[in-house]
Amino acid sequence: MRRGPEVLVNGVELLADLSGALYWPARRTLVVADLHLEKGSAFAVRGQLLPPYDSAATLQALAETIARYEPERVICLGDSFHDDGAAERLASADGAALRRLTAAHDWIWIAGNHDPVPPAAWGGRVETRVTLGALTFRHQAGGEHAPGEVSGHYHPRASVRTRARRITGRCFVSDGRRLVLPAFGAYTGGLDVLDPVIAGLFPRGFSVHLLGRESVYSFASTALADR
Amino acid sequence: MLAAARSGRSALLIAPTGGGKTLAGFLPALIDLAESPRDGLHTLYVSPLKALAVDIHRNLTRPIEELGLDLACETRTGDTPQAKRRRQRRSPPQLLMTTPESLALLLSYHDAPQVFAGLNAVVVDELHALADNKRGNLLALGLARLQGLAPGCRRVGLSATVHDPQALVAWLSPTGRHADAPVRLIRAGGGAAPKVEILGTRAHLPWSGHMAVHALAEVFERIRAARTTLVFVNTRAQAEIVFRELWRLNEDGLAIALHHGSLSAEQRRKVEAAMARGELRAVVATSSLDLGVDWAAVDLVVQIGAPKGVSRLLQRIGRANHRLDRPSRALLVPANRFEVLECRAALEGLRAGTLDGDPPKPGGLDVLAQHILGTACSGPFDTDALYAEVTRAAPYVALSRPDFDDVLAFVADGGYALGGYERYQRLGRDRHGRYRVASPAHLRRYRMNVGTIVEAPTVRVKLKHGRVLGEVEEYFVRGLVPGDSFVFAGELLTFEGLRETWAEVTRGPAGGEPKVPAYAGGRLPLSTHLAERVRAMLETPRRWRDLPPNVAEWLRMQRRRSVLPPAEGLLVETFPRGQKQFLVAYCFEGRNAHQTLGMLLTRRMERAGLGPLGFVATDYVLAIWSLEPVTDAAALFDQDMLGDDLEEWMADSSMLRRTFRQVAVIAGLIERRHPGREKTGRQVTVSADLIYDVLRKYEPDHVLLRATRADAAGGLTDIGRLAGMLSRVRGRITHRALPRVSPLAVPVLLEIGKEQVFGTALDELLDENARALIEEATSGLEVIQAELPL
Secondary structure, eight states, rough: OOOOOOOETEEEEEEEEESSSSEEEEGGGGEEHEEEHHHHHHHHHOOOOOOHHHHHHHHHHHHHHHHHOOOOOEEEEEEBBBBBTTHHHHHHHHHHHHHHHHHTTTTEEESSOOOOSSOOOTTOEEEEEETTTTTTEESSOOOOOTEEEEEOOOOOEEEOOOSOOEEEEEEEEEEEEEEEEEOOOTTTOETTTTHHHHTTOOTTOOEEEEEEESSSSEEGGGOOOOO | HHHHHHOOEEEEEEEOTTTHHHHHHHHHHHHHHHSOOOOOOEEEEEEEOHHHHHHHHHHHHHHHHHHHOOOEOOOOOOOOHHHHHHHHSSSSEEEEEEEEHHHHHHHHHHTTTHHHHHEEEEEEEEETTTTTTTTHHHHHHHHHHHHHHHHHHHEEEEEHHHHHHHHHHHHHHHOSSSOOOOOEEEEEOSSSEEEEEEEESSSSSOSSSSSSSSHHHHHHHHHHHHEEEEEOOOHHHHHHHHHHHHHHHHHTOOOEEOOOTBBHHHHHHHHHHHHHHTOOEEEEEOOOTSSSOOOTTTEEEEEOOOOSSSHHHHHHHHSSSOSSOOOOEEEEEEESSHHHHHHHHHHHHHHTOOOOOOOOOOHHHHHHHHHHHHHHHSSSSHHHHHHHTTTTTTTGOOOOEEEEEEEHHHHOOOOOOOOOOGGGGGGEOOOTSSSEEEHHHHHHHHHHHHHHHOOOOEEEETTTTOOOEEEEEHHHHHTTOTTTTEEETTTTEEEEEEEEEEEEEEOOSSSSSOOOOOGGGOOOOOOOHHHHHHHHTTTTTGGGGSSSSHHHHHHHHHHHHHHHOSSSEEEEEEEEEEEEEEEEEEEOHHHHHHHHHHHHHHHHHTTTTEEHHHHHOOOSOEEEEEEEEEOOOHHHOOOGGTTTTTHHEEEESSHHHHHHHHHHHHSSSSSSOTTTTOOOOOTTTOOOOHHHHHHHHOOOOHHHHHHHHHHIHHHHHHHHHHOOOHHTTTTOOEEEESSSSOOOGGGHOSOOEEOOOOOOOHHHHHHHHHTTHHHHHHHHOOOOOOOOOO
């Protein structure tokens, strides 16, 4: 697998990984956003019996990414659990897998709007935001002046028109000042980056790092296909 | 018919369109009710079209009044007001006209046993259009249920002429089998033979395209000469183009209207009503008018483009002059040279009286899931009894008990092997061990999602500050940029932008070439019977003498530039075009087999590093385009491609994904999108694509994935035929590497309905774009230096 592109945010060198995770080599820190664990069973509670394997799929992908980078610290940028009841619905095997991961790392749960109080049962510590060096990690981007802000929440996706056709995928979004991660969860959809809700965060333009099948590709916002 | 009714026997009446067969279906009921009047539902009429139910209702009201009968005759469809529907359940009319979906809904109420207890007969109209699809599956299950509620109920089927009447006899039989069927088969006389001609156009016949624009001036003359003309086309895009072109020629201002499935219901009703009043000179229509309502005034049917099947052509021709004593008049208008061959083959088939038809497919497990939930909604059921009942429906006679149990488990709690949802069961058990619905919320959800028609996601098209014109498929809208113009509802529109749940448009062109919406569901496969006839014609040069000169010239030109497809073996051509490399294989095995072959070949090309980008299959030909050219065609077509990776590749294809989405909606896994009513926001739904990926990885044998594969195998792949071809052509592949496209290859390159390949070529393309744009990516942005928080 080719290495993801290097992304410079507030002077810090980061790697945009094909899995949708962000790696900070200097601090051996891996960042993921919007796991939405137990989203499937949240639908089941309301009577729509989606396949219950989404948490297993998400945790497996996360474990594989962690195994590749061997980070010391893992930061989950909020909405890690789809709702309040997610903790008790998580299957015991999935819970055990999660506990193994949290136990082996300095694990930080950032609180999100879906999980304002992330469950304590699986280890790790809970923060509303964390600042490390030049970067600040939080769930949702906020304010206009936000140098070094790294967040999730928006599930960004982007489309590119190629000579053969239009290609759409999850992506990182950054203007060098702040960065928004794609959603990592198996059942998480997305919002086009050209939507004013996302584009508005980057008034001076931005670039995206689009997750392809084999690698991550970088484009300026001006090169993207309008929805 | 009457004799069958008096002896209480079921009956199948096969008659050409027209001939008053619908009235024949009702006559026994009218006589019975006249002789011994009684309250309660006596006869149920089911038609595939709402409009037909409404029309039959109108046609029946008159004889009922003339005979002075005191009986109620009503319709019940999706358009029936709530209050009336409630009243109909409380005190049902003697005659009720409805659709398969409305019947399913009626059966899902707890009072169904009372409503149907005295039912004497069910009349199924246009049975040939229902017997072998999912709506027919749903109806067959509904009829099996009715038989339990009203054991004495007889069934009457009304059908156009079909290839295999015994299959319909079995479908109608209360046991689901034709051998022991107490169903009487009645055939009505054939009527006068239709007069059909192929337009020998004065204009230059195009090499490609489906719009027949070259011939429309001549078609317009025929319209002017006739009283009322039905102009049939095969796709909605064709309908739009043909309609526009006819109006461009229409200096006399003849009343010519447009009718297709994407137009708003209001607009369609208007056209139908104007037609019924005899105010129109012509209607350009898709299969939306194939069935149904009788218009006595129609004296000419025009078929634009190839007819795709003999039975279908017969059906369409029958829409003219609904009288047995006068022949129907029809004009076939081939849109390109291949279609000349196809039209001629269809005409030969018509004369030889050979109809096309495939053996019936087993019923869908997704439809069964919907039926089981509906049954549970009406009241508790016993598993063994329900299994016995279901297997009396013809599409499910061969359903195994394990399959039934898997579907039941899916309905009950999702049926997942691991991480079960026992806590969230949809079906609970009562103290007798019978299944019932666990909560009223499921009743509501069932009723919102009933039915088997799943359209591709659509977006409403709305005039700025104006009305809704209809719906187009979402992916088409997503390809539009504000300012693009496109043709829809017979108008030239400019796309202004995507609003919350609709596409906003203004009238008039914005300049540039207007686009035409394409519809994934709009294409009809050519029957294999017709494909064979075409192939034989192509292979026999002495038969070209009868062809129009420019078609014969086209074939001769192919012989000069390349070679004609050999009688045995396979012709493969390769050539560069645009920035892509093309491969065209002349297999003549029908679209479905070509579709599968396309998937397998692109997989192989992927491995060989040729970067396949996509393919398109027609009934005659398969075309693939890639980044690199194919040099060894023989190796590419080796038989071993049918090995292990067939399933793996199929599972990853966009076709299977689309099929899964439909199966998931019908089975009740994901909810139908109700246009305009859907909430915005990404948390409300999970895309079928994501579910498919997760389910395939963790439970590849789940019953819904089995149902998806069965659908794909039945409808979209044709593995058996493909295997036969691959072994036949072994060692007999003629590969022509050409400098440019050959005459015979032109049509396929202009086909719609291309399949995209999700391979690494995508990554290469992204890489290309990324490299080309790298300059822009860096220079377009202000490079922001570190701003350390102090």
